[in-house]
Amino acid sequence: MINKTVKNAEEAIRDIENGMTLMLGGFGLCGIPENCINALVKKGVKELTCISNNAGVDDFGIGLMLQKRQLKKMIASYVGENAEFERQLLSGELEVELVPQGTLATRCMAAGYGMPAIFTPAGVGTEVAEGKEIRNFNGKDYLLEHAFDADFAIVKAWQGDTAGNLIYRSTARNFNPVMAMAGKITIAEVEHLVEPGELDPDQIHTPGIYVHRIFQGENYEKRIEQRTTRTKSEQHA
Amino acid sequence: MINKTVKNAEEAIRDIENGMTLMLGGFGLCGIPENCINALVKKGVKELTCISNNAGVDDFGIGLMLQKRQLKKMIASYVGENAEFERQLLSGELEVELVPQGTLATRCMAAGYGMPAIFTPAGVGTEVAEGKEIRNFNGKDYLLEHAFDADFAIVKAWQGDTAGNLIYRSTARNFNPVMAMAGKITIAEVEHLVEPGELDPDQIHTPGIYVHRIFQGENYEKRIEQRTTRTKSEQHA
Amino acid sequence: MLDKNGIAKRIAQEIQDGSYVNLGIGIPTLVANYIPEGFNVVLQSENGLLGMGPFPFDGEEDADLINAGKQTVTTLPGSAIFDSALSFGMIRSQKVGLTILGAMEVSENGDIANWKIPGKMVKGMGGAMDLVASAKNIIVAMQHVNKAGESKLLPKCSLPLTGVKCVKKIVTEMAVLDILPEGGFRLLERAPGVSVEEIKNATAGKLVVEGEVPEMKLS
Amino acid sequence: MLDKNGIAKRIAQEIQDGSYVNLGIGIPTLVANYIPEGFNVVLQSENGLLGMGPFPFDGEEDADLINAGKQTVTTLPGSAIFDSALSFGMIRSQKVGLTILGAMEVSENGDIANWKIPGKMVKGMGGAMDLVASAKNIIVAMQHVNKAGESKLLPKCSLPLTGVKCVKKIVTEMAVLDILPEGGFRLLERAPGVSVEEIKNATAGKLVVEGEVPEMKLS
Numbered sequence: 087m088i089n090k091t092v093k094n095a096e097e098a099i100r101d102i103e104n105g106m107t108l109m110l111g112g113f114g115l116c117g118i119p120e121n122c123i124n125a126l127v128k129k130g131v132k133e134l135t136c137i138s139n140n141a142g143v144d145d146f147g148i149g150l151m152l153q154k155r156q157l158k159k160m161i162a163s164y165v166g167e168n169a170e171f172e173r174q175l176l177s178g179e180l181e182v183e184l185v186p187q188g189t190l191a192t193r194c195m196a197a198g199y200g201m202p203a204i205f206t207p208a209g210v211g212t213e214v215a216e217g218k219e220i221r222n223f224n225g226k227d228y229l230l231e232h233a234f235d236a237d238f239a240i241v242k243a244w245q246g247d248t249a250g251n252l253i254y255r256s257t258a259r260n261f262n263p264v265m266a267m268a269g270k271i272t273i274a275e276v277e278h279l280v281e282p283g284e285l286d287p288d289q290i291h292t293p294g295i296y297v298h299r300i301f302q303g304e305n306y307e308k309r310i311e312q313r314t315t316r317t318k319s320e321q322h323a
Numbered sequence: 324m325i326n327k328t329v330k331n332a333e334e335a336i337r338d339i340e341n342g343m344t345l346m347l348g349g350f351g352l353c354g355i356p357e358n359c360i361n362a363l364v365k366k367g368v369k370e371l372t373c374i375s376n377n378a379g380v381d382d383f384g385i386g387l388m389l390q391k392r393q394l395k396k397m398i399a400s401y402v403g404e405n406a407e408f409e410r411q412l413l414s415g416e417l418e419v420e421l422v423p424q425g426t427l428a429t430r431c432m433a434a435g436y437g438m439p440a441i442f443t444p445a446g447v448g449t450e451v452a453e454g455k456e457i458r459n460f461n462g463k464d465y466l467l468e469h470a471f472d473a474d475f476a477i478v479k480a481w482q483g484d485t486a487g488n489l490i491y492r493s494t495a496r497n498f499n500p501v502m503a504m505a506g507k508i509t510i511a512e513v514e515h516l517v518e519p520g521e522l523d524p525d526q527i528h529t530p531g532i533y534v535h536r537i538f539q540g541e542n543y544e545k546r547i548e549q550r551t552t553r554t555k556s557e558q559h560a
Numbered sequence: 561m562l563d564k565n566g567i568a569k570r571i572a573q574e575i576q577d578g579s580y581v582n583l584g585i586g587i588p589t590l591v592a593n594y595i596p597e598g599f600n601v602v603l604q605s606e607n608g609l610l611g612m613g614p615f616p617f618d619g620e621e622d623a624d625l626i627n628a629g630k631q632t633v634t635t636l637p638g639s640a641i642f643d644s645a646l647s648f649g650m651i652r653s654q655k656v657g658l659t660i661l662g663a664m665e666v667s668e669n670g671d672i673a674n675w676k677i678p679g680k681m682v683k684g685m686g687g688a689m690d691l692v693a694s695a696k697n698i699i700v701a702m703q704h705v706n707k708a709g710e711s712k713l714l715p716k717c718s719l720p721l722t723g724v725k726c727v728k729k730i731v732t733e734m735a736v737l738d739i740l741p742e743g744g745f746r747l748l749e750r751a752p753g754v755s756v757e758e759i760k761n762a763t764a765g766k767l768v769v770e771g772e773v774p775e776m777k778l779s
Numbered sequence: 780m781l782d783k784n785g786i787a788k789r790i791a792q793e794i795q796d797g798s799y800v801n802l803g804i805g806i807p808t809l810v811a812n813y814i815p816e817g818f819n820v821v822l823q824s825e826n827g828l829l830g831m832g833p834f835p836f837d838g839e840e841d842a843d844l845i846n847a848g849k850q851t852v853t854t855l856p857g858s859a860i861f862d863s864a865l866s867f868g869m870i871r872s873q874k875v876g877l878t879i880l881g882a883m884e885v886s887e888n889g890d891i892a893n894w895k896i897p898g899k900m901v902k903g904m905g906g907a908m909d910l911v912a913s914a915k916n917i918i919v920a921m922q923h924v925n926k927a928g929e930s931k932l933l934p935k936c937s938l939p940l941t942g943v944k945c946v947k948k949i950v951t952e953m954a955v956l957d958i959l960p961e962g963g964f965r966l967l968e969r970a971p972g973v974s975v976e977e978i979k980n981a982t983a984g985k986l987v988v989e990g991e992v993p994e995m996k997l998s
Contacts, residue, residue, distance in 0.1 A: 113644065114626065192438075199864075200872035202465060208694070210724065257626055259641055263645075281856070308623035312629060315618045325600045426909065428862070428863035437651070447912060448943035449940045494824075494846075524635050551851050552837045553834045
């Protein structure tokens, strides 16, 4: 196997430069690459285009990069949790491309599958369709949407081996596998880095061929955005 | 959960009729739905269009259906192991569409992903491209290939639960997951049928929503096409 | 007039046994509480979960297990987890049969607007555009009028659209309506104590009333 | 003249440490035996396996674990299994950098034919069309002439094509050649004991000989 290990987030992002396009895995604050985001904030790299489903919250996730004005453009599907985002957007400081969530995921997947474009019905008849090619198949209209082209994809997994194979945990999977496939260079931070052979080949979510750098992250906060619970008395509700 | 269990292969294929289009999982003889194939042979349903990577061998797999002249058309990528196939093809008894393997897999996947068509460079400049739309993206030519439209997809998995969730074993996975997603009705035969909750949600290869009928198969032969081994003395070769 | 739970309760009657359903944020989330006992209904959450269970007990929240509303949830026996591309694959291929979501406006031809107020609010469409473009059956759960007292059932949406000609049915605090193929809101049921006249006054789009309109039955 | 193993041995010199490689059926399969000790090379099998190991020991064959040639194989620590669509996804997106495959004909502009003899043989293209349409580096392993003694390195292929302008290098029992951007087989190395003259006679397409042509080094 090919050893993809790097020491830490700083080494993993060493060659990310101003003006680059990054994909960042996660849905809300779930499954985001916390270590790499912190390292990007520390590095202070600017003029970035970020592709991520959400933009974090004001003081966590991509929100930290927004506060430091590191983003030129954000490509996302839902940004409702972030006041600083809305402020930068409405003031014109931040360029924003809002993309239907399924289109966002599929444009990542298309890159990983070597497909230059895909067809989706999402957005037909709306402003999302403006300027895009519409094509009818079997009586239904579809938009032609292009694969993303990202310099780096940065994902977070639960387990990974030094060959780059990744396994995600629960719904922290979300966009991570499709982004992991889609970067020119893919960086994976994992909660548990193990030796080749410790992961069952049948259970790998992202084959190592897609991953260029891997490291074991630390101090995961894993913040919960909407803590919703029920009490034991509701058990039989 | 929704219970998808049927008693056996006969019940699973009860409404497969003459002239229908079927997808059959497997690569070579690996991971093929043996029980359903045998039931289809017994039922004697005819004029079928079969989509499968291979056509079995003379006396096993889809070859059994060829011997009984049950196929009108075969859509496959490689059929080199089957003399009866070649005979029926050259004599004109059997209609054949040969499709590049990656195109075959991706046309199945497209159906399961609700994408009417995909772009692939495979076959550009060859007779596979004849009559097809060619489109250039970023300086490279791609063929427009359409999603398959199959009445039934019949797959084989290792484990499955009554809710239809499937887990495949080793390279017997092959075409099974993409075909499982692609049938108007999907039938899964499994080596081990278990109750919901016995499979780890993180390890499901095919979510149950794609599977309409499931049963525990029996008497799996799992024939090996090319038995290749080494002796212990070659261990350090 | 129904409260939010009443709307959810009424919508729950639309859910068929043995179906896969996607519930949007807000009132739709409440629908889960009213699915009839004994019904096998599987909830899909578009971030990548099939078989969404109830909220976890206090102290058992798992940051890695959330729904599309970012709420902590649980799995059920038979649940499956997958990535976001496959999640929308099953939506686009119509395996998820019913989508229930909120709206800011619905037009009499079934257009829906729920993601943007130009110059004022930009939250994004999330998965809504994919859902309304694909699901066979789309039910909108919303208030009949907005906070300014203006009807949300319009001849034509004024806000940027989420999808066109896709809404099949609407349940509000006042009424159940469906969209006629030729256009128009057909009044199917009145909320308890609400008159046809009141519904007419609250509906800016074309309202079609055929014969006697029954009152909703909420068991 | 090289035998099949000799061809495989020479091709193995083309493989870079730290690379992902797809080996076709026949001579290419033998290449695996000659990958230099200490090299980290991962073999991809397009049915859905990354990290293909050696054949199993007698009695340890697993019917569920085969390669694209339908041979029983093994996994290695760090292997991954996936479905056929993802397999070709990693091929199409050029993550598999090198493809080594056999051919019936190669033309001087890099076209390859290896899947069909009209009216005579129809095995199908399998994954070859996908592989040659996508891989960055494509090396052909084949005999210089066919059984009838006719050259397989042609000005133009006579058989149905598998791919166009895709072959980068050719290794035969007689020579190593690459395809020039402007067309033509450039002779890079001679097999031990084979003269340039003999190679010329066995090559129907345009052969480009620049200066002294060295003999292959097969350690």
